[in-house]
Amino acid sequence: MAGPGHRLGITEPISWSGPTENDVIKTRELEKFLADVGLYECQEEAISREEVLGRLDQIVKTWVKNVSRAKGLNEQLVHEANAKIFTFGSYRLGVHGPGADIDTLCVGPRHASREEDFFGELHRMLSEMPEVSELHPVPDAHVPVMRFKFSGISIDLLYAKLSLWVIPEDLDISQESILHNADEQTVRSLNGCRVTDQILRLVPNIQNFRTTLRCMKYWAKRRGVYSNVTGFLGGINWALLVARICQLYPNALPNMLVSRFFRVYTQWRWPNPVMLCKIEDGSLGLQVWDPRRYPKDRFHLMPIITPAYPCMNSSYNVSSSTLRIMTDEFQRGSEICEAMDANKSNWEKLSEPYPFFEAYKNYLQIDVSAANADDLRKWKGWIESRLRQLTLKIERHTHDMLQCHPHPGDFSDKSRPLYCCYFMGLQRKQGVPTNEGEQFDIRLTVDEFKHNVGMYSLWKPGMEIRVSHVKQRNLPGFVFPGGIRARPIKMAGEGRRVSLTKVSSHAEDNALPQELNGGSKRKRDDADTATSLRDSKYLAGVGVSGELVHEGRPSGSIGTSYSGNAVVELSGKILSEKVEDNMVYELANTISPPEGPSHSGGESDAFLGLDPSLSSKEAEKLAIEKTFPEELDELEDNPEYKNQAKIWSMKGISMESSSTKRALLVSLTTSTAAGSCSSLQSSGNLKDLEPPELLPPASSLNLATSAPKPVLRFNFTSLAKATSEST
Template identity: 60%
Template sequence: MASVQQNGQRFGITEPISLGGPTELDVIKTQELEKYLQDVGLYEGKEEAVRREEVLGKLDQVVKTWIKTVTRAKGLNDQLLHEANAKIYTFGSYRLGVHGPGADIDTLCVGPSYATRKEDFFGELQRMLSEMPEVTELHPVPDAHVPLMGFKLNGVSIDLLYAQLPLYVIPEDLDILQDSILQNADEQTVRSLNGCRVTDQILRLVPNIQNFRTTLRCMRFWAKRRGVYSNVSGFLGGINWALLVARICQLYPNALPSMLTSRFFRVYTQWRWPNPVLLCSMDEGPCLGLQVWDPRRNVKDVTHKMPIITPAYPCMNSSYNVSASTLRIMTGEFQRGKDICEAMEANKADWDTLFEPFAFFEAYKNYLQIDITAANVDDLRKWKGWVESRLRQLTLKIERYTYDRLQCHPHPHDFQDASRPLHCSYFMGLQRNQGVAVTEGNEGEPFDIRRTVDEFKRTVNNYTFWIRGMEINVSHIKRRSIPSFVFPGGIRPSHASKGTWDSKRRSEHRVSSAASAATTTTTTNEASSESKAGSNSPGDGKKRKRGGDEALTDQLRSSKHVAVSVPVENCEGGSPNPSVGSVYSSPMRDYCTNGKSDPMVKDPPENVAVFSKGPPASPPVNKIATFQAPSQETEELEDSFDFGNQVTEQMSNIPAATATIIPPFKATTSNGSPFSNRAVEELEEFPMRQPEVTHRASVQQRKPIIKLSFTSLGKTNGK
């Protein structure tokens, strides 16, 4: 991998945005931030730190004893027995130095070629650990994407991975950052090594490790408070946040954590996703045949919404779980963070404001509740892990089958009812996508997602290790029907949160919406008068184009609808919620071609949504099916591939501030030739699924906005 230059030289793949040092205000704000993080308990005490070191030392002794036992059992010669060795490496939050009290330690055991994963690691080592009185809660997961053993050693949680290297002797000074270490390694070993290699590369690629750590602690805490810290739910996990913060540190190498936090929101509010975040250039590597992230060659990579690329070979997208809905939510949260940081600079907000928890159960009127049960604690743990891993598919299916018109907001954690120990619940907020224009005839359209949920249910119930007692039930609930066990102490709050930044923003938007509605009504009346007066005007020979305002006027004139101006940064819960791509019409096109759209449009126009006063009549299904052409997304993707060596020309037209954020991506193949449209042809082999059309009676029944009349979702496949 290409590395950054040290000793004051450039970090990353572009020049820094600013080399300016901290101001007096930055120093004060950073001190306040560090104290805040200390006060909320994000730092572990000295005693716990010492205990962790002792536990790691003990674990290292255990694996060294284990490898000697394996070597002896396999009858290898005395010299190999004498030199037999296995090493423990750490990665993740502990290696980065941002772990908190009680956090687990991600560890990797590196062993020789003759110590196999199945028979020796999940056999002999697991047996040794199970017989140690200091080890509790031992839980092997050999069939995971990255196989591991979870357990507690002297009360400290450990996640232990295994890398089986093609070496007979593991040297004590082994450098796992060398790409050659991956040669002839199996796929599971490559995945297991990846965590350590990425973590160490991040620490090498940031200009100031201490400032990086403080900023990352801040952003991790913020993401958890705002409900966007969860890789499995489609948001971002620990490694994703670390990569995003590291890039900001590269762009502002001399900034203190307070400024880095502010610039984090400023940069990623303007970032044109799906442009990738890169800490270093993506080299081809040592020709080991491992697949790297490259949307020009890999069809699946084209669909990634928020690429955050790992800096160690093989470079991969660490955030492939992100969906259109979760990206929209995170982009909105970035905008909120930017607004608050600007208010802090004007002494109109403080760190408490930035870290206000997101009021998830006040944010929406409609929710999906996913309840799961099992026969015993062990079954529930397995069933829960499987369902959690599938919930993201429900978000994707709803997005696909509603053509991105219905937005899902998954809560990143489950909730447990104390009165039902073998039961837990997950929740998803549901809301019409405010980034999709409301057109005439679909303003009161309901969303019937029963078929989608049935399909999700069948997928979940196909769990390989399903046994009787594992059940799942999905239901649509209103905000007033949310069960009390999700609230702190099991007590439902008597009123919505008041006095918070989000509540104030909601109030401001309601006032703004009312004013906008009044203005729209006035404009409508004036336009109507002008239309009548000018309908016979001789100078009006051309038929006037029907724009958004005129369509809205017609809606107001012909129906009993209330026009509500909905700013793109607003959602019901106060969390900003801009539509993806609202500022930039086609981000991938701007990034890869010489398109003429302005990459620095400052403010997107406000969307005007029209909601019915009462339950509207349901439109015909065939009208819903043709609401949005299914080929639209494919056409944009095809445009994104139609480029040769035009990237340099395009990047030269981007303003300097943006060009430093978004590096050019070489549009050539491995042999240096311009990229062809081969991937487009492959992409076209996967047509978007059309909604299934069913016949209805001529008289349409009235429906709620979201039609969810689910029956019990137990076992339906005969298991």
């Protein structure tokens, strides 16, 4: 059991207390629950993974010798030439599940190039092997990657070219010197392995960390907040958050760690950063996360800092909308864990799927289609990597008055094999007075998003995207499990019940897990039930390089077409979480241990340096406050920072006069010429894409105009009559 002399992290732990008998029982229940839901792979699959990794290591060793010989090195150097495979991510952390891919890194010598040798010769070798299938190189991603299946196991393979002539078999990539003379792509490729290994060094008990992380990843996926590309958190983010809780409760079992995860992050004052260790400047001059020096770092909403040099924010994708959603989910988790402590709830309740399609009255639907399966995979990957920009644009262009909830996954329709779609829930910001008939026009916002998507230089005929508004009652059937819509009905003297109604004969049977009647839901607006799904009108399609097109447009035509009235009426109860605008950042400096009694193993002295007369919960709350380092007051007092924050918050927002404050009405633009943005390539690498800068407003892009289009507006006419149900 860890004691005060074994402190990990930038502050003292909140509690040194060990597990109670009840914690032991609840942890066994948690482990059984995780096994029952299928989070552990079987022994046969584990052996297969080890064999594939061993085979892959042999292949890169053969590859580097071939490259060395082809470059004219003598036989002695060819014989000594070596490359080595490392793993990282969920597999290296030991929390992968059945069918999960393996994140791997190939480390090679200075004479084996990325472009010619890794994506050239190694790609050729893999393509000729019968065990390899679905080989897909992505050389232009932020972190270049080669994806494929080897004997049925998915592999993501990165490449790091070191400045060494010979790669030793016992190479330690955790050393800072390994980054010497490395290019940016190599630094980013090495970062995954270095961060993963550092996490395992910085947690007090690896097995407890793994069980807790498995639970939190499963919970996040079920609650719809596991997706880095759409603005939530990915695997590395959740691992860092869990690791920090393990540091704060070093002797706790997973049952308590899960509970304290929600308790701590419900009270966390974002954007204070979560850090496992101090940020070091290092000796190589690489940029690290520091809002005092780098203006962009000041505007990260939920900083989760990687522990390996160069320390970076791993959660730059989080927006105000997705942060609000996650904090709501942390609060829900905390309440359920408290109920579990009183034996009034269970792990199943905690991990109930979020009822996304019952939570909102209005949605944006983004339809994606292509001419063949390969084109759809590439086109879909490109669009998915850009969807976060639509959320950011809507937030900025409406002054955060209109909030988006992106669904982290896509949906398919069995009746349309070369098609998929994405959804975003829409709601007005909570706590702001509503004027009758208030509207927001986001045509310009949608147009800018289409320009962003239209940058795809590998566009092919048949690749199309359409954006439309759809009301909750008109959602397509394939988004519901088995095409069955869960329809809440208010029963006299009882809570809500669910009746099942068949929606579509072409429903996707496995689109979503069966939703349980447990999450909070909005009342359904049953008025105007005669409106059908066919009445949901599309805004536009996008063709090559961003031109907005009709279906079946003549070859070579460029133009825009809108049909129907796309007006969104938003009413109902709004989510309650308010994201603070005041962005005070706090970095970790050396912090002296708090004064107080030494550890003696009991709960009464678990919270060090606090008034013993406080209740356990009060003491823990104050202890959580102590985990925040000293504030960077110079940021708050700096007028340049304040002005810069104001300018940033206005960036990309369309201008409006006082007479049009209630409706941002702008004219829509059309298209750019084909091939105007050929420098950007599809990455498809959703986990590692760096977010590009937002484009300027479409009105400044000197685009041609076309016929007027209907307005996509959000009409808040009934907000005063909002229902009392929580979302």
